[in-house]
Amino acid sequence: MTPPVPADDPFAFLGHTGPAARLVRDFDWGxxxxxxxxxWPQSLKTATALLIQSPVPIVxxxxxxGVMIYNDAYSVFAGHRHPALFGSNVREGWPEVADFSDNVMKVGLAGGTLxxxxxxxxxxxxxxxxxxxxxxxxxxxxxxSGKPAGVIAIVIExxxxxxxxxxxRAEFQRLQALFSQAPTFMTMVSGPEHxxxxxxxxxxxxxxxxxxxxLxxxxxxxxxxxxxxxxxxxHVYSSGEAVTRTAQRILLRWRDQGPLEExxxxxxxxxxxxxxxxVAHIFVQGSDVTERVRAENHQRLLxxxxxxxxxxxxxxxxxxxxQTLRHATTPKDAAQAITARIMALAGAHNVLTRENWDGADLRALVESAIHPFCGPGPDAFRLSGPDMRVxxxxxxxxxxxxxxxxTNAVKYGALSVPAGRVRIGWSVGGDQLFRLDWTEAGGPPVVESGRRGFGSRLILQVLPDQLQGQAWIDYRPDGVAFTLTASVEAVRDEAT
Amino acid sequence: MARILIVEDEVLIAMLLEDIVTDLGHHPVGPAMRLQPALAAAEHEDFDFAILDINLAGQQSFPVADCLLRRGIPFIFASGYGQAGLNEDYARIPVLQKPYDPGQIARMIEGSAPSV
Known part of the structure; x- marks a missing residue:
């Protein structure tokens, strides 16, 4: 078989030698x-040549x-259907979308577009x-004749x-959820004005x-x-360098016209x-660590x-x-007195620590102070006074x-004998005057010693100075009597 | 011999300061143990030098310090907190740390003013 002379070739109108053009040429159109x-009418030939030449998928x-003639680009789209699809009727070639094709044919052959x-x-x-x-x-x-004879479709997958x-979109939604549900604060500021x-x-x-x-x-x-x-x-915008700050103080206005809050x-x-x-944007991310900083500050304060x-x-x-060494006669006496005084101080600290150093219940304080002097026998002390705080x-x-x-009562006074008694009483008068009495009875007569030791200096001089009150001691025949008076305010540490 | 005003709110420590001042050959004035008595003493008492506890039963003694600065009377602060509790106005005032070194107190009194 000799190749046809081009001038006599009935497929010369195709002007193309690609795979689809060969299909057109080899197909049994009869x-x-x-x-x-x-x-074929000229219109069919022209339209076929036009789509065969096109790089866009056209059928x-x-x-x-709806006999299908398509180009190389469409054959890629047709997948395994190609080349059996070529020259078939569209409703049979694509049976799974026959209804869709049916509508296309009806509209197209009526002169409409879709x-x-x-x-x-x-x-x-x-x-x-x-x-x-x-x-x-x-x-x-x-x-x-200008009548619709077919439908041409441009098909872009x-x-x-x-x-x-x-x-x-899913990724964006995930990021958006992350952004909106993040436990840390995040914001994006854009451009030189942020x-x-x-x-x-x-x-x-x-x-x-x-x-x-x-804004x-x-x-x-x-x-x-x-x-x-x-x-x-x-700085970040111009230099492109990230900046990190820790526990940075900031004053923010939480309410319109409200005060600045730290x-x-x-x-x-x-x-x-x-x-x-x-740099186009700055992403700002961080945490409000105010509570942590305050806790740290509080700890530092503590x-x-x-x-x-x-x-x-x-x-x-x-x-x-x-002071004890100044007045002590022997090292042994000094050691005992120092220990007893430090224990008295520690006892007061214990009472105060129980109440966070806000103050103390006076009765609890008195009981703690006299505890070292309470022997195994019947209680030598009588306490009386209202509940009050100091x-x-x-x-x-x-x-x-x-x-x-x-200490003096044990050495020289009522507590030096088994029958001795001490009455400790306190009261608050109508004029808000606090009064504390220490009254001994049943002991040997005590005479005032000439020298002023640590004890008398404390109770008669410095204590009333501190409380801006008065203190005095009577050496009565039946026992020592000490009295302290001060304003209730001073005893509560509220006096200025 | 100088007259030294003692401003201290705790009895034991006030007594200690009185003794130290006396042992150093000076004459203690006070002690003033609360803010109002301390202010009154700073304003009206006759003394050459003061030892001023910063905390007076929960109140700060800076008004007393201001009065002393106004009167031009040298003084030192006494504090368990050290220099940390002081603002800039008092940055030049020496701070005596507890517990007390009598030698340091002597040097502070001597170094305070030629008139002492």
């Missing part, structure tokens, strides 16, 4: 409604049956059902794009619920402009670059306070030791004074 190619559906964007279809082109999306544009092809968009473009609920909470999207930081949060944060944002923040300013590498107490206690012990400073002084009185 068994289709189109008939042999020699009988033509000719006649009532356009679909991302039309979802299920096709069996690979031997199994497959969900695909397509942009479909249908328009009629007219014959020589958009499956990859649609699926990518779906993935992006305009808020994203704000998560935690950030909104931080700034007192203000609506700041679309520059300077206008949205005027109170922070002068606190160095704008300079910091400018908060402490851990945060990072992270520059976000656009495609060409320049440690300072502890240090203060320890130093004060050391000075108090220094006082006890130096301040921490007065408490220590009163405890030390009772200790000195008790």
């Amino acid at each position: 068994r289709t409604p189109l008939g042999r190619v020699e009988t 033509m559906l000719w006649g009532e049956e 356009a679909y964007q991302d039309q979802e279809l299920t096709l069996h082109r690979k031997g199994y059902p497959e969900q695909v999306w397509m942009n479909l544009d249908y328009s009629p092809v007219l014959d020589e 958009t499956t990859d794009r649609v699926l990518a968009e779906r993935r992006n 305009v808020f473009t994203l704000v998560n609920p935690e950030y909104r909470k931080l700034i007192g619920g203000r609506d700041v999207i679309g 520059a930081v300077r206008d949205a949060l005027p109170e922070v402009a002068d606190q160095g944060f704008l300079d910091l944002l400018d 908060r402490f923040l851990d945060f990072v300013y992270q520059p976000i670059r656009d495609e060409d590498g320049t 440690i300072n306070e502890l240090n203060h107490r320890v130093k004060n206690s050391l000075a108090a012990v220094q006082s006890i030791v130096t 301040g921490p400073y007065a408490a220590i002084s009163i405890a030390l004074a009772l200790h000195e009185l008790g």
Whole structure:
């Protein structure tokens, strides 16, 4: 068989030698409604040549049956259906979308057009059902008389794009959920003016619920402009360097016209670059650590306070030791007296510690102070007085004074004999005058010693000085009587 | 011999300071143990130098310090907190730490003013 002379070639109109053109050439058109190619009207030939030449996937559906002629680009789209699909009737070639094709044929042959964007279809082109999306544009092809004889379809598959968009959307929603549910505050500020473009609920909470999207930081949060944060944002924007701050103090206005409130923040300013590498946004992420900072400050305060107490206690012990040694006759006496006085001080501290050093119940304080003098026999002490509280400073002084009185009573007074008794009474008079009485009975007569030791100096001079009151002692024949008076205010440490 | 005003809120420590001052050959004035008596003493008593506890039964003694600065009477602070509790106005005032070193108190009194 000799190749046909081009001038006589009935397929010369194709002007193309690609695979689809060869299919057109080799197909047995005689068994289709189109008939042999020699009988084709010029309009069919022109339209066939036009689509065969096109790099865009195009299929033509000719006649009532919709006989399919398509190009190379469409054959890729047709998958395993190709090449059996070529020359078949569209309703039979794509049985799974026969209804859809039917409508296309009706509209097209009536002279109408159809356009679909991302039309979802299920096709069996690979031997199994497959969900695909397509942009479909249908328009009629007219014959020589101007009547629609077929429909031409431009078929662009958009499956990859649609699926990518779906993935992006899901990803975006995940990120958005992350952003909105994050336990830390997050915001994005954009451009050189640092305009808020994203704000998560935690950030909104931080700034007192203000609506700041679309506003520059300077206008949205005027109170922070002068606190160095704008300079910091400018620095990150111009240098492209991330900045981290820990426990940064900030004053924020939580309510309109409200006062500035102090908060402490851990945060990072992270520059976000656009495609060409320049900083376009700053991502701000961090935590409000105010509670943590306050707890740390409180702890520091407690440690300072502890240090203060320890130093004060050391000075108090220094006082006890130096003064006791000054008056003691033997080292043994000195050691005993020092120990007893330090124990008295520690006893008062115990009572105060039970109540957080806010003060002490006077009865509990008295009981603690006389405890060392209570022997195994019948109780030598009688306590009487109302429930009342004394301040921490007065408490220590009163405890030390009772200790000195008790020590003297054991040595020389009522507690030096089994029958001796001590009555400790306190009261508050109508004029808010506090009165404390220590009254001994049943002991040997006590005479006033000429010298002023630690005890008498404490109870008669320094104690009344401290409480801005008065103190005196009577050496009565039946026993020592000590009286302290002071304002209730002073005893509560409330006097200024 | 100088007259030394003692402002201290705790009895034992006030007694200790009196003894130290006396042992150093000076004459103690006070002790003033609360803010109002301390203010009255700072304003009206005759003394050359003061030892001022910063904390007086929960109140700070800075008004007393201001009075002493106004009168031009040298003084030192006494505190268990050290320099930390002081603001800038008193940055130049020496702080005596508890417990007390009598030698340090002597040097502070001697170094305070030529007139002492």
